[in-house]
Amino acid sequence: MLGEQSVSASCFAENLGHLIELTGAESAALEKLEGRQRQLRRGAILLREKERGNELFILRKGMMMSYVILDDGSRQILRFMFPGDLLGSALIYRDAPETLCALSDAVVAPFERNLLVPIFDEHPRLAALLLVYNNIQRVALTDRLAALGRTSAKARIAALLLELRNRLRRADSSVTNGFALGLTQEEIGDATGLTSVHVNRMLRQLEQEGMIARESGRVTLLDENSLRREANYVNRYEGLDLGWLPSPR
Amino acid sequence: MLGEQSVSASCFAENLGHLIELTGAESAALEKLEGRQRQLRRGAILLREKERGNELFILRKGMMMSYVILDDGSRQILRFMFPGDLLGSALIYRDAPETLCALSDAVVAPFERNLLVPIFDEHPRLAALLLVYNNIQRVALTDRLAALGRTSAKARIAALLLELRNRLRRADSSVTNGFALGLTQEEIGDATGLTSVHVNRMLRQLEQEGMIARESGRVTLLDENSLRREANYVNRYEGLDLGWLPSPR
DNA sequence: CGAGAGATTGACTAGCATCAAATGCTGTGG
DNA sequence: CCACAGCATTTGATGCTAGTCAATCTCTCG
Incomplete structure (x- = not known):
């Protein structure tokens, strides 16, 4: 697709x-x-x-x-x-x-x-933007660090689902609450520090609690607020403040 | 000190x-x-x-x-x-x-x-260096992510000890294998995703295995190779290659 | 000396891992 | 079109790592 x-x-x-x-x-x-x-x-x-x-x-x-x-x-x-x-x-x-x-x-x-x-030499604002881009990634990494260090398996998976949906939507604005996540449960586990077996159980649990629906590789976020509460999730592409950037050249 | x-x-x-x-x-x-x-x-x-x-x-x-x-x-x-x-x-x-x-x-x-x-506008090489500095941090964060996601309590603590010693030494080259870590066991736990109780047990175990020594807040790394093997540790301030940087202005 | 923070230890629990087996899905060749 | 291989998913039984709770000990500092 x-x-x-x-x-x-x-x-x-x-x-x-x-x-x-x-x-x-x-x-x-x-x-x-x-x-x-x-x-x-x-x-x-x-x-x-x-x-x-x-x-x-x-x-x-x-x-x-x-x-x-x-x-x-x-x-x-x-x-x-x-x-x-x-x-x-x-x-x-x-x-x-x-x-x-x-x-x-x-x-x-x-x-x-x-x-x-040449970008650093001729486009200081782009250079600053590269730093900004890197910093967003750095902060997103700290979120995941906190998730792995201090949250439950269910919370980590909820956070991953929210993150994937947001990132997919950022690249393609037609993405809605239902999307093909394109990952095996083993990959989800390797991203969240869990085994595929436990990922399966947690997905099932999220499904039973009505937070998500699943059918053949597609996931639908049914109750985004509950997921967000479960996950402690913050979208790091929001809340930015780039007013200080150098002028374009 | x-x-x-x-x-x-x-x-x-x-x-x-x-x-x-x-x-x-x-x-x-x-x-x-x-x-x-x-x-x-x-x-x-x-x-x-x-x-x-x-x-x-x-x-x-x-x-x-x-x-x-x-x-x-x-x-x-x-x-x-x-x-x-x-x-x-x-x-x-x-x-x-x-x-x-x-x-x-x-x-x-x-x-x-x-x-x-003004740094971005007048010193492109410093701008690039800011990006490099950020990237080192980003990679160090991915190391910790892997530690929290996939390694044992003992390995995480070994990694933390090595990292602290290296960072201290970077700021003050007189630091040796023995140093005051300046952290409570609860803080070590909050950094590694463990409880202070378990941190205590793991420190004791590292001590019994002869990898470290401890006395009143000071730690000495006795067997750095074993620690490094235990921890999967990489010093991210080494192995750099900055040959591409813009010329200074 | 007493108070309070941190370190240490033991008993018990829980969450997630491990092991193993069954089921379902997809693509491929006969 | 079917049979089968190979991978992913699902489920159950059991075990281990690290968490929880609680008591004691130590050290520092007023």
């Missing part, structure tokens, strides 16, 4: 454009990052942990995730990524700290990290 | 200077952020969650933490902060997403966030 959308010249510009109105010159500068394209099949690994690489990627179509595998073989999913998201840590590390993997068929635009230099 | 160190004109410049050699102009630009100073007593709250505020802070002396309190009253500590660290999320949010609290007597330099504008 994601395959048929029209895709703009720069998904990243469109994403950042949700935060603040970009100038033509700024959009043009961002477009340069998406000159190349690469198709990925569902399950394909774009970059493996500890692999060298100084490319970054903009996700243009589909859904991806990043994860790490620990010594005992268990996996922790760190982030889910949607169209318009910037992927990769080549900005700072020689060797990738996390694996990037496609959850659906996907399209990414790879680019060398030194392509960012 | 932190009280007697000499403090340079800009702690933040000194911190970033560990990443890359700064020019005089760059250091001078950063010094402007630390014009004012404010003393904090141990336990003092600098900024409360959900409070409005468009100031950021540079920590100049002492140790601080950020945390959130969940609906059920439980606390999750998100980060520990040391001299030279930049605190606060006023960069992006109107209302603080986390509480900032002093763990020891401390000194901070508060500054208005729009003081960052």
Whole structure:
């Protein structure tokens, strides 16, 4: 279903454009990052942990995730990524700290990290926006940290469902309360620090309590308020205040 | 003990200077952020969650933490902060997403966030360095996420001990394997998602296994390799590759 | 010396993991 | 079109890790 959308010249510009109105010159500068394209099949690994690489990627179509595998073989999913998201840590590390993997068929635009230099040199407001974008991610990570450290299995799953719906909607405004989550229960478990067995039981419980409905991979949020209360959830794309940004150049 | 160190004109410049050699102009630009100073007593709250505020802070002396309190009253500590660290999320949010609290007597330099504008406008390399600094934090958070989601209580505590020692040493190179951790067991628990009771048992176990020694608030890492193996720990201030940064201006 | 905070210890419980088996779903080849 | 393989989901039985509750001990500081 994601395959048929029209895709703009720069998904990243469109994403950042949700935060603040970009100038033509700024959009043009961002477009340069998406000159190349690469198709990925569902399950394909774009970059493996500890692999060298100084490319970054903009996700243009589909859904991806990043994860790490620990010594005992268990996996922790760190982030889910949607169209318009910037992927990769080549900005700072020689060797990738996390694996990037496609959850659906996907399209990414790879680019060398030194392509960012002209953005810092010529577009201070975009540079600031990159920092803002990173900070949103950082705060979203702290929310998940609090969820894993201090909330119940049910709360973590409720939070994940809310987060996924919001992120999907951000990338595609036609998304409603019902959506295909595109994750197995094992993946949900690896994101929330649970086993797939327990994920199953908690989903069932949420269903029995009337908070969600499910049918063949699709989930519908029936009672968003209860879910939010259950989950302690905050949408970190709201409540922003970017009044201080430098002027565009 | 932190009280007697000499403090340079800009702690933040000194911190970033560990990443890359700064020019005089760059250091001078950063010094402007630390014009004012404010003393904090141990336990003092600098900024409360959900409070409005468009100031950021540079920590100049002492140790601080950020945390959130969940609906059920439980606390999750998100980060520990040391001299030279930049605190606060006023960069992006109107209302603080986390509480900032002093763990020891401390000194901070508060500054208005729009003081960052000239840095973005005139010092592209510093702007890039801010992004790098943020990314290091983001990756460190993903490490903790993986620890909370997928590792045992003992491993989380081992990881915390290693992290604290490394961060302390970064701020003060005279720190060795023995150090005063300056945290109660309850605080260790709130950082690792455990109860103080269980923290106590795990510390004891690490001690019995000869990995650490303890006496009245001080900890000594006796067997760093075992700890690292136990903890799956990676020092995220190493392995950096900043070769792409814009030229200084 | 007394008060209060933190550390320690023991007994018991609960939430989630583990193990195992059954069921359902999808795509593929005959 | 069916049979089957392979994966995901579902369910039950049981175990273990870490939480809860509560008492005691220690240390510091007025």
